[in-house]
Amino acid sequence: MPGTVLVTGAASGIGAATARRLHEHGWRVWAADLDERGLGRLSPEIVSRAVDVTDEAAVESLLHDVGQAEGCLDGVAACAGISHTAPAPETPSRTFDEVLNVNLRAVFVLARAALPLLARSSAPSFAAIASELGTVGAPGLSAYSSSKAAVINLMRVLALENAARGIRFNAVAPGGTRTPMLEREQARLGRTLADSAANIPLGRLAEPAEIASVVEFVLSRDSSFMTGSVLVADGGYTAR
Numbered sequence: 001m002p003g004t005v006l007v008t009g010a011a012s013g014i015g016a017a018t019a020r021r022l023h024e025h026g027w028r029v030w031a032a033d034l035d036e037r038g039l040g041r042l043s044p045e046i047v048s049r050a051v052d053v054t055d056e057a058a059v060e061s062l063l064h065d066v067g068q069a070e071g072c073l074d075g076v077a078a079c080a081g082i083s084h085t086a087p088a089p090e091t092p093s094r095t096f097d098e099v100l101n102v103n104l105r106a107v108f109v110l111a112r113a114a115l116p117l118l119a120r121s122s123a124p125s126f127a128a129i130a131s132e133l134g135t136v137g138a139p140g141l142s143a144y145s146s147s148k149a150a151v152i153n154l155m156r157v158l159a160l161e162n163a164a165r166g167i168r169f170n171a172v173a174p175g176g177t178r179t180p181m182l183e184r185e186q187a188r189l190g191r192t193l194a195d196s197a198a199n200i201p202l203g204r205l206a207e208p209a210e211i212a213s214v215v216e217f218v219l220s221r222d223s224s225f226m227t228g229s230v231l232v233a234d235g236g237y238t239a240r
C-alpha cells in the first residue's frame with residue numbers, strides 16, 4: 001500500500017479527483033472539507049470529516065484522530081481553496097483576509113499540525129495546491145494571486161526546515177481547471193468556461209483528473225528528489 005494520505009477540499013473539483021485517484025491506487029485516504037454533502041459522494045472506504053480548515057482547533061483534532069487511527073501520515077494534499085475576482089479598489093479588506101486565511105494561513109496551520117505524523121513516515125510528502133497565478137501577476141485577483149504566491153514560498157520554507165529529516169514539501173500550480181470554483185467565478189463575471197480556455201495555449205481547460213495525477217506524483221516516491229519545487233500544469237499559460 002502506498003500509504004495514508006489526508007486530502008483537504010476533497011468534496012469538489014481537484015481535491016475530489018485527488019481523493020478518488022489516490023483511493024483507486026491503494027492509498028488509505030482521509031478526506032476533509034466544509035461540504036459534508038460533497039464528501040458523501042466519495043467512496044465509503046474513504047474516511048470523511050466535515051472540517052473547516054481555517055478552524056485551528058478542528059484541524060488539530062482531525063490530525064489527532066488520524067494519528068490515533070493510523071499512527072503516521074505519509075502524504076497531505078492541501079486542496080481546499082477559495083477565490084475572489086475584482087479589481088483592488090472593489091476588494092474589501094475583509095475579503096482579502098478571507099482569501100488569505102483559507103489559501104495561506106490554513107495551509108500553514110495544517111502543515112504545522114501534520115508535521116509530527118509526517119515525521120513518523122518513511123516517505124513523507126506534503127503537496128499544496130497553489131496556482132499558475134501564484135507565479136505571475138493576475139489583474140483582478142489581488143487576494144488570490146498573492147495568496148498563491150505566498151503558499152509557494154511557504155512550501156519552500158517548510159522544505160528547507162524539514163529537509164534534514166526527509167519530509168518533502170512541494171507546490172502544484174494548476175492552470176484553468178474545469179471545476180465548480182472556476183465555473184462559479186466565471187458565471188459571476190458573466191463569462192463561460194470557454195472564455196477561460198481561450199487564453200490557454202493547449203486550447204482547453206484541464207480536467208481535475210489531470211491535476212490529481214500531478215499531485216499523486218508529488219506525494220509518491222517517484223518524486224523522491226523533489227522538495228521546495230513548484231510543478232506547473234497550466235497548458236502552457238505561463239510559457240509565454
Ligand SMILES: NC(=O)c1ccc[n+]([C@@H]2O[C@H](COP(=O)([O-])OP(=O)(O)OC[C@H]3O[C@@H](n4cnc5c(N)ncnc54)[C@H](O)[C@@H]3O)[C@@H](O)[C@H]2O)c1
Nearest residue numbers: 009011012013014033034052053080081131176177179181
Ligand atoms: N479550478 C481552477 O482553475 C484552479 C486553478 C488553479 C488552482 N486551483 C486551486 O485548486 C484548489 C481546488 O480548487 P477547485 O477548483 O477544485 O475548487 P472547488 O471549489 O471545486 O473545490 C474547493 C473545495 O475546497 C473546499 N473549501 C473551501 N473553503 C474551505 C474551508 N474553509 N474548509 C474546508 N474546505 C474548504 C470547498 O468546500 C470545496 O469543496 C484551490 O486551492 C484552488 O485555488 C484551481
